[in-house]
Amino acid sequence: MPELPEVETVRRGLQPVMEGARFVRVEARRPDLRRPLPKDFVKRLEGRSVTGLGRRAKYLLADVSSGDVLLMHLGMSGSFRVAEDKGEKTPGDLHHPRSDDRTHDHIVFHMSSGARISFNDPRRFGLMLLVPRAELADHPLMKEIGPEPLGNEFDATLLAQACRGKKTSLKAALSDQKVVAGLGNIYVCEALHRARLSPRRMASTIASRTGAPNERAERLVDAIKAVLGDAIHAGGSSLRDHRRTDGELGYFQHHFRVYDREGAKCVTPGCKGTVRRIVQGGRSTFFCPVCQT
């Protein structure tokens, strides 16, 4: 599900109820996420407090007073919900499961802030790990990740450098977390449309042979920053059941220009094209074959 804007929206929702608060009680209701939870997961959290909540790529990183970092990933279907904590155990079997479904609430944090934070993940592609702070930068999940696209250091020079000599498609290159962090299927499609670049274009064509950026690289970086900024501003995208931590919907899905709009008229001014869907690397790509070259 979530890409950078959705994860950032989640981070902003969790920050007020996690930062400075203590884990009073932790429920690990289902330990078999994409990786099994550490066996001592609950013990290493209970009684400790969160000193900061950050984000790297699509990972949420909570600094814990024990010296661990709690690393959380939402996979395809993960979400967090914050509610007022009334202290009771999470019910396992409700009479009306559809209206208040706790079936996939795998982890629940009861915080000293009075918040009950539940992690819900039907498909269980999500992840929670505890990594000692000093080992985080070298952790296999972290160390290969490319630049943060909203950081100042991410520019056309850096992107062109990363794409230099790459025979793979721009779609595949931008989806690669080593090239740039945090993009997924939606925002790759959206950024390429804004930059008027074909998802099928060879990635190396945004750089000269020496790796210097050309005008396409400039457009692409601007488009990536713009679409991510707009999406964060809108509270991310809510497809299917994804919500913000307060249960409200993000609304960036209403601003999609190509994603899931197969057959619709291209919105680029003056363009008479129609949005097409193709498959690249087993995933849908949406683009306008007329203005995206």
Added chain:
DNA sequence: CCGCGGGCCTGAGAGC
């Protein structure tokens, strides 16, 4: 090194 296909899971929606 590279691209591709498959796998991990569950649920929603379409078509019959």
Added chain:
DNA sequence: TGCTCTCAGGCCCGCG
């Protein structure tokens, strides 16, 4: 109603 099929915002592994 219920079955079967496809598809879904991520990521990893193994193959050729």
